Amino acid sequence: MSAGRFLLTAAAGFALWPAAQAAMTFDDARAIYREKSALFRVDAAEVERARATAESAKALSGPRVDLIAMHVEGKKEIEIDVPEKIQSAGQLLGHAGMPVSIPSTYGINYDLGGPRAVLQATWPLYTGGRISAQQDALAHKVREAQALQSERVEEKDAELAQRYWGVQLARSVAQLRESRLADEEAQVVRAKRFEAKGLISKLERMSVEVSRDTAKREATAAETSARVAETELMAELREKTLPELSTPLFVLTGDLGTLSGWQKKARLNSPLLRKTDAQIQQAQEGVRAAKGNFHPQVFAFGMKNLVKHYLTPVEPDWMAGIGVKFTLWDNKDRMSDISAAKALVTKATAAREETDNKLMSAVEVAFLRTTEAREEYDLTVSTVALAAENLRLREKSFSEGLSTALDVREARTQLTGAEIAQRAAAYKFVVSWAMLHASSGAMPEFSDSLKRADLRAVK
Numbered sequence: 001m002s003a004g005r006f007l008l009t010a011a012a013g014f015a016l017w018p019a020a021q022a023a024m025t026f027d028d029a030r031a032i033y034r035e036k037s038a039l040f041r042v043d044a045a046e047v048e049r050a051r052a053t054a055e056s057a058k059a060l061s062g063p064r065v066d067l068i069a070m071h072v073e074g075k076k077e078i079e080i081d082v083p084e085k086i087q088s089a090g091q092l093l094g095h096a097g098m099p100v101s102i103p104s105t106y107g108i109n110y111d112l113g114g115p116r117a118v119l120q121a122t123w124p125l126y127t128g129g130r131i132s133a134q135q136d137a138l139a140h141k142v143r144e145a146q147a148l149q150s151e152r153v154e155e156k157d158a159e160l161a162q163r164y165w166g167v168q169l170a171r172s173v174a175q176l177r178e179s180r181l182a183d184e185e186a187q188v189v190r191a192k193r194f195e196a197k198g199l200i201s202k203l204e205r206m207s208v209e210v211s212r213d214t215a216k217r218e219a220t221a222a223e224t225s226a227r228v229a230e231t232e233l234m235a236e237l238r239e240k241t242l243p244e245l246s247t248p249l250f251v252l253t254g255d256l257g258t259l260s261g262w263q264k265k266a267r268l269n270s271p272l273l274r275k276t277d278a279q280i281q282q283a284q285e286g287v288r289a290a291k292g293n294f295h296p297q298v299f300a301f302g303m304k305n306l307v308k309h310y311l312t313p314v315e316p317d318w319m320a321g322i323g324v325k326f327t328l329w330d331n332k333d334r335m336s337d338i339s340a341a342k343a344l345v346t347k348a349t350a351a352r353e354e355t356d357n358k359l360m361s362a363v364e365v366a367f368l369r370t371t372e373a374r375e376e377y378d379l380t381v382s383t384v385a386l387a388a389e390n391l392r393l394r395e396k397s398f399s400e401g402l403s404t405a406l407d408v409r410e411a412r413t414q415l416t417g418a419e420i421a422q423r424a425a426a427y428k429f430v431v432s433w434a435m436l437h438a439s440s441g442a443m444p445e446f447s448d449s450l451k452r453a454d455l456r457a458v459k
Contacts, residue, residue, distance in 0.1 A: 023243060023245070023246035024242075024243050024244070024246060025245075025247045026161065026164050026247040026450065027447055029160060029237060030157060030160055032238075033236060036237065037236075037238075040152070043148060046149070047142070047146055047149050049145075050138070050141050050142045050144075051145075054141065057135045058135060060124075060131045060134065061124060061127075061131050063121055063123035064123070065121045066120045066121075067117070067118075067120075068117070068118045068119075069116070069117050069118075070116050072112055072113060072116055073112070073113045074112040074113065075109060075111055075113075076112055077110075078108045078109075078110065079108075110312045114309070115310065116305065116307060116310070117305070118304070118306065119303065119306060120301075120302070120303045121301065121302045121303070123299060123301070124297065124299050125298040125322075126296070126298040127292060127295070127297050128297065130292035130295075133286070133292060134289060136281075136285045137285035137286065137289075140278045140279075140281040140282045143277075143281075144279060144282070147271040147274035148271070148275055149271075150271035151271040151275065154438040154441060154443050157434070157438060158435050158437075158438035158443070159236075160236060161434035162431050163229070163232055163233045164233060165247075165427055165431065166232070167233050167245055168245055168249050169229075169424065169426075170222070170226035170228075170229040172249070172423050173225070174219070176222075176416055176419055176420060176423075177215070177221075177416070178222075180412060180416050181212070181215040181219045183215075184208075184211055184216075184412070187211070187212070188205075188208050188212050190399070191204065191205040191208040191209075191405060204404060204405050207404070207405040208405040208408075208409075211409040247450060248457040248458060248459050249426040249427055249430060249457070249458040250426060250455050250457050251377045251426050251455075251456050252374070252429075252452060252454055252455055253454045256367075257367075259364060259367050262436060263363050266359055266440040266441060267356070267359075269441030269442055270359055270440065272355050272441075273352070273355060276348065276351055279351070280345065283341065283344040283345040283347070283348045286344055286345075287341040287345060289341070290338040291338055293334045296325060297326075298323070299322070299323050299324075300320075300321070301322075301323060303316075303319050304319075305318065362435075362439045363440055366432055367436055369435075370436050372428075373425055374429050376421075377422060377458075380421050383418045383421070384419055384422055386418075387414045387415035390411045390414065391411040391415045393411075394407050394408045394410075422458065423458055433446065433449070437449075
């Protein structure tokens with residue numbers, strides 16, 4: 001596909017895009033990405049799961065009421081010892097002519113068979129802090145899930161910025177290569193005309209054609225790079241076509257902040273630190289729960305038999321009370337449980353320190369790359385101006401027979417290289433600027449920076 005056909009294809013894709021979104025801004029792309037990406041739905045579901053789990057644990061300290069229904073089959077034999085006085089009374093009656101035999105024991109058989117329906121309630125009054133520790137740990141788990149969700153958003157927004165402006169860079173380079181190819185084609189026509197007039201040699205004309213062929217190969221490679229960049233962005237957005245992208249490559253000429261300011265912002269906003277803080281708090285609640293195993297449990301209880309017809313005399317109609325449970329000997333080492341929970345706190349605290357160190361390093365690297373990219377861009381301005389003036393003079397000299405085709409080709413190559421370097425510096429700035437915001441947990445501010453008055457568009 002030639003560069004011309006490439007531009008026509010891009011225009012066709014633009015025509016298929018809805019009229020209301022004729023040109024896609026970065027904010028448009030981000031909205032589409034967040035709507036269609038399954039990763040964000042995964043994170044949202046995880047946050048909802050953690051929130052629902054925490055919500056379900058809020059009632060753990062309240063009463064629990066169970067309705068138990070069952071059918072029972074069984075028998076109960078009760079033997080009652082007859083007091084000696086009653087046995088003696090029977091003997092006296094025998095002596096009086098009224099023979100009475102009173103056994104020493106009396107047995108009663110109860111048929112336990114029949115349905116049972118019991119309403120049973122328990123209410124933990126004191127558990128040594130184990131219930132509140134579990135509830136607080138689940139609340140911290142919600143915050144951890146939310147931090148993970150924010151971390152994903154920051155990371156993917158930065159990746160999307162790389163894709164979006166990668167397309168802008170690739171398209172811009174393709175247009176430069178197409179422009180250079182058009183200039184080379186015009187130079188070939190001019191060279192043939194000069195050769196026909198005897199102003200240049202056949203060798204000079206052939207050199208111009210070689211330069212044209214080189215430009216054609218470079219234009220084809222640039223077209224392919226642009227198509228690859230577009231394909232990657234379309235895959236991220238789940239779109240079949242890609243319109244014009246209206247947010248250009250840019251450089252900010254004003255204040256970029258200070259390294260210490262960005263690091264302070266990262267410590268305040270970074271979802272990575274919020275995640276590790278939530279993990280530390282969960283581990284601390286684990287210690288509290290483990291220590292609670294040494295405390296007694298106080299509970300209220302009650303029960304009521306709803307079906308009384310089949311009850312035996314020893315089964316109550318209802319019963320209620322307060323109980324205390326204290327574990328004297330457990331089948332696991334409770335002190336080891338506390339030690340394990342404390343070790344988890346130590347692990348989470350160490351992970352937090354390591355995360356903070358890596359975060360500060362990432363912010364510093366992104367800040368240095370941002371400032372370096374802007375300096376690179378500033379240095380390319382004079383280079384582009386010089387290369388453009390050199391090409392103008394070489395083309396004028398060639399038309400007067402004072403410069404060779406090789407001189408013109410080198411001048412054009414220098415200008416194209418300078419212009420590409422300028423765009424590459426702008427792309428490096430944008431990507432580094434996005435990474436600086438993502439590392440600091442401040443991607444919303446990145447979108448705000450696209451409206452700054454000191455934004456210099458690079459097209």
